[in-house]
Amino acid sequence: MAGNAASLARKGETRFEHRSATRDPLIVRVLVLTVALGFFAIFLLLPLVVVFAEALRKGFETYWAALVDPDAQSAIRLTLLAAAIAVPLNLVFGVSAAWAIAKYQFRGKAFLTTLIDLPFSVSPVIAGLIYVLVFGAQGWFGPWLRENDIRVIFAVPGIVLATVFVTFPFIARELIPLMEQQGSEEEEAAIVLGASGWQTFWRVTLPNIKWGLLYGVILCNARAMGEFGAVSVVSGHVRGETNTMPLHVEILYNEYQFAAAFAVASLLALLALLTIALKSLVEWRSGRTQSREDAP
Amino acid sequence: MSIRVEGIFKQFGTFTALDDVTLDFPKGELVALLGPSGCGKTTLLRIIAGLETADRGRILFDGADASDRHVRERQVGFVFQHYALFRHMSVFENVAFGLRVKPRARRPSEAEIRRKVMELLDLVQLAWLADRSPAQLSGGQRQRIALARALAVEPQVLLLDEPFGALDAKVRKELRRWLRQLHDDLHITSIFVTHDQEEALELADRVVLMNRGQVEQLGSPREVYAEPASEFVFGFLGSANRIEGEVRNGRLAVPGTDIALPVAADGARQVTAYIRPHELAIARGEGDGIPATVRRVLELGPLARVEFVTSAGQGYEAEIPRSELAGLALQPGEAVRLVPRTLRLFPRDAA
Numbered sequence: 220m221a222g223n224a225a226s227l228a229r230k231g232e233t234r235f236e237h238r239s240a241t242r243d244p245l246i247v248r249v250l251v252l253t254v255a256l257g258f259f260a261i262f263l264l265l266p267l268v269v270v271f272a273e274a275l276r277k278g279f280e281t282y283w284a285a286l287v288d289p290d291a292q293s294a295i296r297l298t299l300l301a302a303a304i305a306v307p308l309n310l311v312f313g314v315s316a317a318w319a320i321a322k323y324q325f326r327g328k329a330f331l332t333t334l335i336d337l338p339f340s341v342s343p344v345i346a347g348l349i350y351v352l353v354f355g356a357q358g359w360f361g362p363w364l365r366e367n368d369i370r371v372i373f374a375v376p377g378i379v380l381a382t383v384f385v386t387f388p389f390i391a392r393e394l395i396p397l398m399e400q401q402g403s404e405e406e407e408a409a410i411v412l413g414a415s416g417w418q419t420f421w422r423v424t425l426p427n428i429k430w431g432l433l434y435g436v437i438l439c440n441a442r443a444m445g446e447f448g449a450v451s452v453v454s455g456h457v458r459g460e461t462n463t464m465p466l467h468v469e470i471l472y473n474e475y476q477f478a479a480a481f482a483v484a485s486l487l488a489l490l491a492l493l494t495i496a497l498k499s500l501v502e503w504r505s506g507r508t509q510s511r512e513d514a515p
Numbered sequence: 516m517s518i519r520v521e522g523i524f525k526q527f528g529t530f531t532a533l534d535d536v537t538l539d540f541p542k543g544e545l546v547a548l549l550g551p552s553g554c555g556k557t558t559l560l561r562i563i564a565g566l567e568t569a570d571r572g573r574i575l576f577d578g579a580d581a582s583d584r585h586v587r588e589r590q591v592g593f594v595f596q597h598y599a600l601f602r603h604m605s606v607f608e609n610v611a612f613g614l615r616v617k618p619r620a621r622r623p624s625e626a627e628i629r630r631k632v633m634e635l636l637d638l639v640q641l642a643w644l645a646d647r648s649p650a651q652l653s654g655g656q657r658q659r660i661a662l663a664r665a666l667a668v669e670p671q672v673l674l675l676d677e678p679f680g681a682l683d684a685k686v687r688k689e690l691r692r693w694l695r696q697l698h699d700d701l702h703i704t705s706i707f708v709t710h711d712q713e714e715a716l717e718l719a720d721r722v723v724l725m726n727r728g729q730v731e732q733l734g735s736p737r738e739v740y741a742e743p744a745s746e747f748v749f750g751f752l753g754s755a756n757r758i759e760g761e762v763r764n765g766r767l768a769v770p771g772t773d774i775a776l777p778v779a780a781d782g783a784r785q786v787t788a789y790i791r792p793h794e795l796a797i798a799r800g801e802g803d804g805i806p807a808t809v810r811r812v813l814e815l816g817p818l819a820r821v822e823f824v825t826s827a828g829q830g831y832e833a834e835i836p837r838s839e840l841a842g843l844a845l846q847p848g849e850a851v852r853l854v855p856r857t858l859r860l861f862p863r864d865a866a
Contacts, residue, residue, distance in 0.1 A: 404599035407566055408661075410586050411593040412613035412668055422616070426603040 274481035285479035294467035313390025321398035347452025373455030381449035393435035430505030516671035523572035534728040547719035592665030600649035613668035675707035804852030
């Protein structure tokens with residue numbers, strides 16, 4: 220896995236660097252490092268620092284006020300709700316899709332694989348528009364939905380739908396190569412030993428994919444909370460009702476409430492940092508178990 | 516438990532893996548399914564286990580039709596070529612798996628499981644590895660654990676798919692002897708798949724030779740080696756010199772010459788002759804035999820191997836005892852005659 224490869228690469232690097240035959244001139248090394256670190260500082264680190272600096276510029280009171288504002292609170296709740304529905308749904312979809320693709324042969328398998336990638340290749344705005352066209356007032360199901368008094372577009376269900384669509388590939392994409400590489404011999408061994416399908420899944424398949432699965436869930440969650448484009452199209456920006464955190468940041472910014480906008484943005488930035496920390500932890504853990512398992 | 520497969524037919528796409536195979540596996544015997552890769556032997560084993568379904572045909576366990584019985588209820592133990600140990604479980608838990616997944620009513624107590632697992636680990640002589648993870652074991656140890664795991668559910672049949680295929684030569688030989696001993700102690704009806712003729716002949720009570728989805732011959736190791744039923748069997752079991760020629764007036768005409776036949780043959784027909792390397796005598800001077808020149812002399816172990824080539828470009832191989840080689844003192848490039856002590860003729864289609 221990624222972590223394992225990284226640790227191997229690290230060993231190679233040290234050897235590479237210490238050998239005079241493969242060592243580059245000092246000037247080249249300094250230049251390469253400066254370019255890389257400079258780029259990193261300007262494009263990645265600086266924005267992060269700016270978010271927190273701007274958020275706290277008018278003092279902690281203003282920062283706190285922006286966060287406890289009812290509209291902000293509602294946006295946070297909606298974001299959490301959308302993620303709380305989208306992530307478990309995609310967990311189930313992702314595991315079943317990966318299972319089907321990796322362990323079975325069937326017609327249309329290549330098509331299904333391509334379909335899973337669709338949300339990655341389609342612009343999120345288009346994804347949002349599709350839902351408006353299908354469920355909107357003028358859309359295919361529009362009249363029927365209106366008769367039955369169900370609101371999808373410009374309401375919470377639309378936001379959840381858009382989030383599910385956009386985050387669909389994360390878990391499946393993470394699991395498919397992992398499950399394909401592991402093959403199905405262990406599952407076959409379990410069934411021959413008398414295990415039921417359910418026992419085989421819980422005792423053999425799941426423990427083997429748990430790190431990949433967790434990794435997928437973390438990425439999926441990060442995207443679910445941060446999604447802007449698709450959600451923006453279906454939300455309608457009703458304050459206190461259909462605004463998620465990213466949308467709320469945009470509204471505040473457009474209203475020149477910079478400190479408040481950056482305060483909410485800082486929450487998203489914190490989430491991103493937390494995600495990266497978790498991701499590294501998972502990579503480190505899975506890399507460790509992997510290298511233990513690969514040891515002769 | 517005795518097993519019978521009846522008229523088994525299996526296709527993968529347009530490839531026919533098994534073409535109407537009928538076989539009996541008597542109770543308590545150790546049978547080898549031997550053949551080149553792609554001959555259908557593994558498919559047959561997986562069909563018996565229930566991991567694959569036949570397109571046509573029946574599987575009978577002790578005379579009862581088991582074709583539709585679920586893998587889980589067939590009471591077979593299966594050993595995979597690449598072990599398929601559960602990588603996240605300790606050796607102990609691997610062996611205990613089959614006991615732990617039993618329905619609650621039939622599941623043994625924790626103490627009983629512990630006793631049983633340790634007993635099996637003792638049987639495969641690896642009790643000291645109980646707490647290790649499979650990754651910490653060598654290939655040979657992994658395969659023995661896989662066997663212990665398969666035996667834990669007290670299978671009526673043991674099926675082994677190229678069990679030693681992924682191991683190096685020395686370990687393979689050790690495990691082979693060990694498995695034979697284990698079978699003599701337990702007497703479980705066992706079928707193992709292999710492409711290694713030496714393994715099949717040394718280990719099995721009976722050998723089933725398969726080729727292109729069909730059974731070529733069935734018999735004891737001695738029978739199939741000494742009396743191969745077909746050209747394929749002769750060629751597959753041990754090395755052989757193959758010559759195409761024609762029987763004429765009791766002699767065999769081969770490119771460039773004709774030689775006396777050591778076996779009786781009448782009429783005139785196109786044949787393929789097979790000669791085992793150890794049945795080829797080397798002679799000097801004038802006389803009957805195939806003229807050839809010595810290309811290479813390989814002295815390995817008790818038997819020396821000598822390679823020859825005829826003027827027509829055909830290669831031959833002879834095996835002679837080292838002592839005899841010393842007497843002959845062959846030099847590369849030297850002209851000699853090759854005289855078959857015996858050979859087997861198989862008719863060849865005129866085409």
